[in-house]
Amino acid sequence: MNDCLYIEDSYIKEFSATVTSTKGKYIALDKTNFYPNSGGVEWDTGKLVNKRDGKVYNVVYVGKFEGKISHELEKEGLKEGDEVKGIIDWDRRYKLMRFHTAAHLISGVFSKNYNLSITGNQLNPEKGRIDLNIEKLDIEFIKKIIDEANQIIEKDLPVEIYYKDIEEAQKDSSLFKLAMEFPREIKKIRIVDIKGFDAQADGGCHVNSLKEIGKIKFIEAVNKGRNNRRIYFNLENK
Ligand SMILES: [Zn+2]
Numbered sequence: 001m002n003d004c005l006y007i008e009d010s011y012i013k014e015f016s017a018t019v020t021s022t023k024g025k026y027i028a029l030d031k032t033n034f035y036p037n038s039g040g041v042e043w044d045t046g047k048l049v050n051k052r053d054g055k056v057y058n059v060v061y062v063g064k065f066e067g068k069i070s071h072e073l074e075k076e077g078l079k080e081g082d083e084v085k086g087i088i089d090w091d092r093r094y095k096l097m098r099f100h101t102a103a104h105l106i107s108g109v110f111s112k113n114y115n116l117s118i119t120g121n122q123l124n125p126e127k128g129r130i131d132l133n134i135e136k137l138d139i140e141f142i143k144k145i146i147d148e149a150n151q152i153i154e155k156d157l158p159v160e161i162y163y164k165d166i167e168e169a170q171k172d173s174s175l176f177k178l179a180m181e182f183p184r185e186i187k188k189i190r191i192v193d194i195k196g197f198d199a200q201a202d203g204g205c206h207v208n209s210l211k212e213i214g215k216i217k218f219i220e221a222v223n224k225g226r227n228n229r230r231i232y233f234n235l236e237n238k
Pocket residue numbers: 039100104202203204
């Protein structure tokens with residue numbers, strides 16, 4: 001069983017868990033649905049409710065430390081063995097999911113249609129950022145990419161998640177568009193597949209179909225050093 005619930009289902013909003021360790025305001029759970037700050041995507045916030053006394057603890061930050069997910073709470077008080085109900089801030093999570101799938105889609109357009117690769121991304125609920133390794137900053141070209149991405153959203157392709165054996169996955173370099181770290185011992189790679197368009201190895205949360213993204217809006221593109229162009233985008237509900 002996986003102790004990260006979001007890996008199996010990005011749409012879970014509430015869950016039950018047991019506190020396995022505490023260090024002041026920082027606690028670990030036997031399982032969690034809180035996504036930690038990783039892969040260029042911001043963390044989930046929300047709350048933990050102590051089932052024993054109903055006390056509520058706001059989760060303000062979630063990170064991964066030495067392979068373990070740590071929840072930073074607003075205040076101390078939970079103890080090892082406490083059973084809690086976890087509730088994630090769904091508005092925030094859902095925006096991050098939409099941004100994350102949108103980032104995969106844009107990176108897919110760059111690589112598939114223009115053989116260009118993304119070098120990084122940073123996503124928060126307010127805006128998305130993608131770094132691109134190109135020599136010249138051509139705003140019209142970037143806008144064209146966003147238009148093409150929006151046309152693909154109109155097709156409302158499903159987003160499927162499945163696993164591949166690591167040996168098989170490594171034969172296909174297109175699955176690894178972003179430099180990502182994978183633990184050496186893993187045997188299976190999780191694939192996020194915008195069906196028929198772009199598949200990438202990924203451990204994050206995504207929407208089930210492209211229409212959920214809404215519409216991608218170009219904000220601006222800036223030069224960030226030699227060959228690095230930084231593109232900012234936003235999402236509109238449709
Ligand atoms: Zn991703």
